[in-house]
Amino acid sequence: xxxxxxxxxxxxxxxxxxxxxxxxxxxxxxxxxxxxxxxxxxxxxxxxxxxxxxxxxxxxxxxxxxxxxxxxxxxxxxxxxxxxxxxxxxxxxxxxxxxxxxxxxxxxxxxxxxxxxxxxxxxxxxxxxxxxxxxxxxxxxxxxxxxxxxxxxxxxxxxxxxxxxxxxxxxxxxxxxxxxxxxxxxxxxxxxxxxxxxxxxxxxxxxxxxxxxxxxxxxxxxxxxxxxxxxxxxxxxxxxxxxxxxxxxxxxxxxxxxxxxxxxxxxxxxxxxxxxxxxxxxxxxxxxxxxxxxxxxxxxxxxxxxxxxxxxxxxxxxxxxxxxxxxxxxxxxxxxxxxxxxxxxxxxxxxxxxxxxxxxxxxxxxxxxxxxxxxxxxxxxxxxxxxxxxxxxxxxxxxxxxxxxxxxxxxxxxxxxxxxxxxxxxxx
Amino acid sequence: xxxxxxxxxxxxxxxxxxxxxxxxxxxxxxxxxxxxxxxxxxxxxxxxxxxxxxxxxxxxxxxxxxxxxxxxxxxxxxxxxxxxxxxxxxxxxxxxxxxxxxxxxxxxxxxxxxxxxxxxxxxxxxxxxxxxxxxxxxxxxxxxxxxxxxxxxxxxxxxxxxxxxxxxxxxxxxxxxxxxxxxxxxxxxxxxxxxxxxxxxxxxxxxxxxxxxxxxxxxxxxxxxxxxxxxxxxxxxxxxxxxxxxxxxxxxxxxxxxxxxxxxxxxxxxxxxxxxxxxxxxxxxxxxxxxxxxxxxxxxxxxxxxxxxxxxxxxxxxxxxxxxxxxxxxxxxxxxxxxxxxxxxxxxxxxxxxxxxxxxxxxxxxxxxxxxxxxxxxxxxxxxxxxxxxxxxxxxxxxxxxxxxxxxxxxxxxxxxxxxxxx
Numbered sequence: 001x002x003x004x005x006x007x008x009x010x011x012x013x014x015x016x017x018x019x020x021x022x023x024x025x026x027x028x029x030x031x032x033x034x035x036x037x038x039x040x041x042x043x044x045x046x047x048x049x050x051x052x053x054x055x056x057x058x059x060x061x062x063x064x065x066x067x068x069x070x071x072x073x074x075x076x077x078x079x080x081x082x083x084x085x086x087x088x089x090x091x092x093x094x095x096x097x098x099x100x101x102x103x104x105x106x107x108x109x110x111x112x113x114x115x116x117x118x119x120x121x122x123x124x125x126x127x128x129x130x131x132x133x134x135x136x137x138x139x140x141x142x143x144x145x146x147x148x149x150x151x152x153x154x155x156x157x158x159x160x161x162x163x164x165x166x167x168x169x170x171x172x173x174x175x176x177x178x179x180x181x182x183x184x185x186x187x188x189x190x191x192x193x194x195x196x197x198x199x200x201x202x203x204x205x206x207x208x209x210x211x212x213x214x215x216x217x218x219x220x221x222x223x224x225x226x227x228x229x230x231x232x233x234x235x236x237x238x239x240x241x242x243x244x245x246x247x248x249x250x251x252x253x254x255x256x257x258x259x260x261x262x263x264x265x266x267x268x269x270x271x272x273x274x275x276x277x278x279x280x281x282x283x284x285x286x287x288x289x290x291x292x293x294x295x296x297x298x299x300x301x302x303x304x305x306x307x308x309x310x311x312x313x314x315x316x317x318x319x320x321x322x323x324x325x326x327x328x329x330x331x332x333x334x335x336x337x338x339x340x341x342x343x344x345x346x347x348x349x350x351x352x353x354x355x356x357x358x359x360x361x362x363x364x365x366x367x368x369x370x371x372x373x374x375x376x377x378x379x380x381x382x383x384x385x386x387x388x389x390x391x392x393x394x395x396x397x398x399x400x401x402x403x404x405x406x407x408x409x410x411x412x413x414x415x416x417x418x419x420x421x422x423x424x425x426x427x428x
Numbered sequence: 429x430x431x432x433x434x435x436x437x438x439x440x441x442x443x444x445x446x447x448x449x450x451x452x453x454x455x456x457x458x459x460x461x462x463x464x465x466x467x468x469x470x471x472x473x474x475x476x477x478x479x480x481x482x483x484x485x486x487x488x489x490x491x492x493x494x495x496x497x498x499x500x501x502x503x504x505x506x507x508x509x510x511x512x513x514x515x516x517x518x519x520x521x522x523x524x525x526x527x528x529x530x531x532x533x534x535x536x537x538x539x540x541x542x543x544x545x546x547x548x549x550x551x552x553x554x555x556x557x558x559x560x561x562x563x564x565x566x567x568x569x570x571x572x573x574x575x576x577x578x579x580x581x582x583x584x585x586x587x588x589x590x591x592x593x594x595x596x597x598x599x600x601x602x603x604x605x606x607x608x609x610x611x612x613x614x615x616x617x618x619x620x621x622x623x624x625x626x627x628x629x630x631x632x633x634x635x636x637x638x639x640x641x642x643x644x645x646x647x648x649x650x651x652x653x654x655x656x657x658x659x660x661x662x663x664x665x666x667x668x669x670x671x672x673x674x675x676x677x678x679x680x681x682x683x684x685x686x687x688x689x690x691x692x693x694x695x696x697x698x699x700x701x702x703x704x705x706x707x708x709x710x711x712x713x714x715x716x717x718x719x720x721x722x723x724x725x726x727x728x729x730x731x732x733x734x735x736x737x738x739x740x741x742x743x744x745x746x747x748x749x750x751x752x753x754x755x756x757x758x759x760x761x762x763x764x765x766x767x768x769x770x771x772x773x774x775x776x777x778x779x780x781x782x783x784x785x786x787x788x789x790x791x792x793x794x795x796x797x798x799x800x801x802x803x804x805x806x807x808x809x810x811x812x813x814x815x816x817x818x819x820x821x822x823x824x825x826x827x828x829x830x831x832x833x834x835x836x837x838x839x840x841x842x843x844x845x846x847x848x849x850x851x
Binding site: 007008009028032051052053054055057065066068069116129134135137138139140141142143144145146148149150151152153154155156157158159160161162165166167168169170171172173174176177178181182183184185186188189190191192193195196199201202203204205206208209210212213214215216217218219220221222223224225227228229230231232233234235236237238239242244246252253254255256258262338341342343344345346347348349350351352353354356357358359361362364376377379381382383384385386387388390 | 804
C-alpha cells in the first residue's frame, strides 16, 4: 500500500504504543511514507479514542479529534492480545515489519511473549522502541501516569508560572509534545544505522530522561553553581525588557529584547520616551535590574496606544490635552514593533493560528476526510523537505478499519481463517 | 560520506561517520549537539570573537567570560570549534571547503543571508550534491512574516503554546527554560535525519530542510487545535487545573508538606481510580463525605461534578496532601494504581533515586578548570550503538589547527588567514 517514491516507503511499523508519545513518534514515519499499523483493541480502547473533543460532542471510539490529529496517514488494526491466538498473530505481523513501537508498563511485552528477544527471532533486523514514562528499569519503572504529571517530575512545572504562585506548568501534557521528537531522533538514527549495516536494535526510551534535555540551563546551573532556577513569570535570564502585555482588544502581546539593537529599536518604536533614555536603562545588565519599572511603562504605553478592534482609530490630533492615541489592535502593534526591528508577537489562540497568514503560507494545516468525523483539520510536520516533502496521505483510521488488509495480506491468513478468527473475537 | 558507506568499525553511535557543520544560534545548537552525541562529528563555526550565544547566562560562578557561559556549555558540549569570519570572502570560501565534506549543515541565518554568504542550499549542493542543509528560521524562509524577529518568547506566543499556559487572572506565561527553542531544535533534528535517510533511497541526493520555530511550537498544542476545529472553543491557561477538551478541568496540582505533587483529576478521585483513592483517604479517616455510596458511584462513572462538589473534592484532597511528604504520597498512590508524580526542582531531579539507579547522569571533565560537572545523560538507551557524551564545549577556535589541517591547509596558509582576520 505504500508509495514507493517516499522516504520511508517499504518500511512497515507495528505500532503498539498509545496516547501521545508513541503515536506522535510514529506519525513522523507515517507522514513520510512508512506503512504504520496502529495495533489496537476494542476490549481496551486506546485512551485518546475515549478523550474529547468528540464530533458533535458525542463520545465514540471513531469520533475523537484528540486521537485523530496524532494518527494521520496510518492504518488501523485491532487485535485482542488475550485471545488464545492473539500473540501468535502479533508475532506473525511483526515478522513482516521493520519497526515495533510500544509504551506498555515495562515487563508487559515479555509477559505476553512478545519481548524484543522473542520478536528478534521472527525478525532479526527489527528496530524496536519501548517508550514508557520512566524506562525499563529502576524503582519507578512500574509507575503509571501521563504527560501532565511527567512534566512535574521532569522539572517543567517548577520553572513555569509566577515566583509567588504554584508551579502551574504548561497547562497541557507538555512532555507528550516534546518527547516524541526525541523518540523520532532515536528511531530514525537507528533506522539509518540499519540501512548502512543491516543491524537492528532495541531502544529503552524513558520519557523522563528525554524530557530533561529540554530544560535549557536549569540542570547545569544547579550542578555547576548550586543555583536553582525558579519560575519567574514572563521574565528571562538574559533579556530585558521581556514580558507579556495585555492590549485593549483583550489579546496579549509579547516583547523580548535580547540585544542592545532590539532595545534601541523598541525605544524608536515608542517614540523615544524620556524614561527609556535614562542612564540606568542603557545596558542589558542594567535593564535586567529595572524590569519592574520598564514593565510599568510598557503596560501603560500599550494600554494607551492599543484599541479594541471595533473601536475606530483615535488620534489626539488638534487637542494636545486629550487622551493618548488608541491606534493599534494587538496585531497592528506587533506589526509596528516588528517594523522597527523589535522581536514581538501576539499570543495566538488556536483560532488565531488557523487564520495565521504565515502558517497558511506554509500550508501547515491539512484538511482530511474521515469516514465518521468528516472533514477535519490535522497538523502537518514543521519542516519542509525540498525533494521528499511529508504528506498526510489520509485521516486517522477507524478502530480496526484495515483488519482485512493487515491480517489477510500482511499476516497471510486465509479468508476462512480470517472469518473464523473474526467470529471468535480475535480482533476485538 | 557516501550514503551507503558503512559506519566506523568501532561504532560510536548510529550516526558515526557523518559530519555536521553548525552555523546555529539558540534555534539550532541543541539540534547539532544531539546529532553529535549519536556519533556524528560536529564542527561549530564561530566568528573570530566567538559566538553571540557565549554572552548568554547564567555563567560559571558569576563570571562573564565567553568560555564560561552555561548556555554555551549545555548546548555545545562535545563539539569542535573553528573560527571563520563569514563577512569576508576568504572566510566564506573556507566555510564552503568545510561544507564539501559535510553531510548535514545546521544553520540559523536570517532568510536571504545564507545566499549572500554563498552558503545556501543551491550553492552548497553544487559542490556537494549529497549535502543536507537544515535551515532553521523564526517563521520560515518565505512567507509574510519571514523577516519578523523572534526570540523564544515570540516563538512561544506566535506558535500558540503560551495561550495554553498561565492563569485566568494573570494571563499567559512562558517557561523560564525556553521551550520554543527546545521544540524547534528537536524537530529540526528529525527533519535533518529524515533527509539523511532519504539519501539512501534517492541515489545519494541531499536536500534542503526548511523549518520554522513558530510552526514547531504549533506541535505543542495538545488537543487545542482539534478542540477549536471540532468545538469552536479556544483553550487558555488553566492555572493549577487541566485543559480538558474545552471543559474546565479538575485541579491536578496540590501542595504537600515538602513541596508539590501532580496528580490527574484531583488525585484520581474522579474516574476509574475514584474508589481506590477514597479508600486510601478513608483509612486515616480523611475521606469525609466521599465514603458515601452516592459519591463513590458518581465519581467513578465520571459524571462531571458541580462547582460546589468540585470545591469539596479539592478541599478534601488538599487537606490530605498538606500533611504528607510528596514522595510518600506518590509511592502510595502509585501502589494503588493512580498515576501521581512529584513536582521536582532541579536539585531533586539530579538527586532522584530512580535516575541514579539507571545511571542517567554523566560527569563531564572541564580540563581547563580542573573540575568536572554533572550533565544530563543518555536521552535513550540503544542496545547496539550507545549514545555518548563527547566532552565539554569547545573554546573559541579550539580546533582550528586540527580541522583546517584536515582540510589540507598548511601552517603558513593558516597564519595568512589569521593575519587577514579570517580565522
